[in-house]
Amino acid sequence: MHKLLIVDDERNIRLGIQAMISRAFPETFEFLLASNGLEALELLNSNDIDILLTDIKMPEMDGIQLVQSIQNLAYKPTVLIISGYDDFQYAKEAIKFRVKDYLLKPINRNELKQTLERVLLEAEVEQNTKKAANEYCSNQLNYIFIHPKIREEEVNKIVTNLQLDAFMDGYYVGAMKFHESSEEENVAYVEDMIAKYCSGSEYFCFRDKDGNVIILTCEEQLFHTLKSHMKSKRSSLGISVRHTHLEHIKTAYEQAVFALKNYFLYPEKPLIHFSHVNKSKITDHDIPVDNLKKIFHMIGTNREQEIKTCLLEVLNLEEITHQGIEYMELLSRSINTIILDAAYHRLGEDSVEILKRYDKVGYIYHFKSFYDYFYALEEMIFLLHEYQKQLKSVYSEQKYMEMAIKYIHDNYNQDINLAVVSNYVSLNYSYFSHMFKEYTGHSFVDYLKKVRIEQAKTLLTSPELKIYEVSSLVGYKNPKQFTRVFREFVGIAPKEYQEKLLSD
Incomplete structure (x- = not known):
């Protein structure tokens, strides 16, 4: 349903126009009414109005002044001027501000209907064209992001074709993960928030293969403003450093995603900058393999306290944050291999019911934070522990x-x-x-x-x-x-x- 604002200082004219449009377009418009430009401007500031029908001659603020004021709005409506004055000067002023049409009073019912039909059709075509262009751009950028060995020359060719001129002088990439809402609605929600609180900012917003909302923007402040107004939805945001060449957009994306991963270790941080996270390289030699094997061998014995102590040593948050998120990822994979997978092979198919939990515990980013993962893993290990003890008892x-x-x-x-x-x-x-x-x-x-x-x-x-x-x-x-x-x-x-x- 489209929002339509009718502005006229005569109440009967406002209601008459509303009645004509309602009969011609049933259940198509949500109507808002104002008696002058100031009232209309307040409504425009608090609502996303699609179509504005305004008289010219009104007290306090006339129609031309109103049209001039809305040029600063982030969400600009399609404007139709209504006037009883067949004055070319008014028409010239209206054209300057890209007014869609100029209708004379008394309003001709058929002319108004045809004008609105044209406006709706053009809006639909524009929306579909924009949607198709955005989808094409999103697909091309995702192709760059997921291609493992894409050459810089090919990246340059793609981004040149996408005509991302607004970001030529410098840009940031942000990766945002929502922890509760569905992926489908997240991009639209972010776009609405940017339009509402970051008006005038150049940006492009889409979803990557993992369901993260990716934001390309010239201004780092956009991310801070966005997060400050998104307290009702739990989310995490990773930001790349500033880049000045679009052929480096894959690197910028990888930086943003890497920064985003760190929410697992720092869930209290609203946003995480790539320049602030630990990027040290980790190898298998850094993992406490002996302790993991020790935990595995103690499963099913009467050494519960030793298992807990050893697990706390392995999953020491202070040490993990010092080493960085890549260490945590490698540690988790080692836990899966040395403890969980090995337990499955030892216990056999009878343990399937318990090991259904593996689908979640086996991937750290299924959890909102390190502590959520730790408690789930501990519970999993002790379920295996009790199950193994029961099997030993049966045997x-x-x-x-x-x-x-x-x-x-x-x-x-x-x-x-x-x-x-x-x-x-x-x-x-x-x-x-x-x-x-x-x-x-x-x-x-x-x-x-x-x-x-x-x-x-x-x-x-x-x-x-x-x-x-x-x-x-x-x-x-x-x-x-x-x-x-x-x-x-x-x-x-x-x-x-x-x-x-x-x-x-």
Whole structure:
């Protein structure tokens, strides 16, 4: 919807023009009304007016004075003059200030409709042309930025073709990251803020491949003004040094992005200048690899406090800020490789649920600050730690149970009980009893009975063996007890079971 301001000192004329336009263009315009140039100027200063319809002869400030005043506005409306005076002098003054059309009173309905249709069409064409030109310029600059080995001659050819003449005498590049809003709305928001608070500044604004808002401007002050008025939206801004040759625009962009990365270490700074950040080169030899390996090897042990202490030594913010953001990036990659990736390979696919967090923890710029990253990484490491301990416990329990079951199968014919077997595997009596039932689904006594009766069923297939002999061979000294237990499990007495087998 377009904003249209009607200025006339006669109320009925203002309302009449509004009614004519509303009927001809339903739901197209949002109307604002003023009775003279001063009132209109106040509205123009506080609103982005698209079209201005103004009378010439008005008290306090006439239409020509109003049109002259709006030349200083950052957002200039399309101006249509309305007058009852067919005076060529007024027309000449209007033309000087690029007034779109000059309409005489009384207003002709069709003429007004045709004029507004032409204004809207021209605005749409201009907007589409500007949008296409901006998209082309953005694509060309992004091509320069992402091309790894682009030659300076090719850069010069591209920027010359883009006709960035306004920046020929010197420029800065800024890279802005918004931490909460969507990427789509960020460029429009920045452009609105620049238009509102940095009127008259030359700039070009677009989005790079990472979703950062890139600002090309001649004035460094624009960045400071912009950030001072953007407190409602959490964002970080990196600024390049001043460059005087457009073929160096890739370097300027890289400086701005590098400066922007430092928000991770300095989240309290509203903007970060490339000239103020640590740019020392870091190698793998600077990384505390031994401490990282130590943390990895302690995962799953009973050394929680040592893990915490070692992690604090590795992620020492004072040391990291001294070394710079490139050190932090390399340190993070080493943590991923030595601790997180290695833990995944050691634990296997069963650990996938925990390691889903890796997608976030594995990239430091998913976090608003160093401390957010630190706490997330610490939580991740201790989840791995607990998971590894649980796995060790499960494997340990399985080993004990396998030992116990083998012992039972090897010694079922002996006088064994729960105490004997728990001592054999060196576990507490009560703990072993609970663990055994969890593992086998049976109490120790029932499991031993089951093993003995299965062995008895095998022995009873031999006609030479007497019932009392089978009873003794499977660990029952009392044949009556054996018979009772056999009947309990099989449903019939052992003698009957043997006779049935031999008769089949």
